[in-house]
Amino acid sequence: MAGGLVKYRHLSRDSAHRQALLRNLVTSLVKHESIHTTWPKAKEAQRLAEKLITLAKRNNETSRRRATGILYTPHDLLPKLFGELRKRYLERPGGYTRVLRTEPKSTYDQGASAILEFVDGPKDxxxxxxxxxxxxxxxxxxxxxxxxxxxxxxxxxxxxxxxxxxxxxxxxxxxxxxxxxxxxxxxxxxxxxx
Known part of the structure; x- marks a missing residue:
């Protein structure tokens, strides 16, 4: 069936590779607060990053375990996620990240490029x-x-x-x-x- 409804972007990867890619992007986002990648990857990573901040705002044992399962270096980044980022977005009802389209990263492939960043941060x-x-x-x-x-x-x-x-x-x-x-x-x- 051509042109059917797609619930998410597959990013030309199988399930495990796609999940690893998104976890890596979100880990880098939490660490650096701004990343430059392709536009489709940024839009998919934005979904996971929004869920991660929502988990941080809940701040219970279940949400800590789920966040540990998403981040690649949880021992380094959980204090930042449940401390600084949680405090920053405690009053905000949603929309913790922003995707900004940019010029293509490579002059050869001309793929759509974007910056994924946390709002209200030092790199906003x-x-x-x-x-x-x-x-x-x-x-x-x-x-x-x-x-x-x-x-x-x-x-x-x-x-x-x-x-x-x-x-x-x-x-x-x-x-x-x-x-x-x-x-x-x-x-x-x-x-x-x-």
Whole structure:
């Protein structure tokens, strides 16, 4: 039967190989909080990572055993999972990970590529990009547009000390002078800007 319903991506692997691949991706995600892989692998690993955070939020013996069965190095990563990550997502009702499409990793195969990351973490790309947009708007002396304000409210909604962290990031990016405008009205080469 062609075109039937597929409940999950098979990733051109048999069951054991696919399960090992997903466990490896999720273990790397918990360890590094951001991984770069192909888009289909990222979407499948996202499902398993969401379940893992849900287990961490339950924080009982059964959930610890199930998490131990998913992670490859549980003795190293269980304290982080049931400590830092559990505390970070305790108030969040869902959506602990984000998949961002990127340029293909290889110039030869041109396969769809993506970044899988935990939201509200130190490597949160949307947080950094929103802070960069606000810093650029401030450097150019204009108001932030509607989309930037919406993204700002999204990245700060569940983050502890979000306003302070966001303002610090905006100040750091503002010092980098990414907009090409500094306080003297000159560009990076020192020539006056018209």
């Amino acid at each position: 790309l949307r947080f950094a990009m929103t802070a960069a947009a606000v810093a650029r708007d401030r450097a150019l002396g204009r108001k932030s547009n509607e989309l930037t304000l919406k993204n700002r409210s999204k990245v700060l909604r569940y983050r502890d000390n979000g306003e302070k962290a966001f303002d610090d990031m905006v100040k750091r990016i503002g010092k980098l002078d990414l907009a090409g405008v500094n306080k003297g009205g000159a560009d990076k080469s020192g020539e006056a800007v018209a």
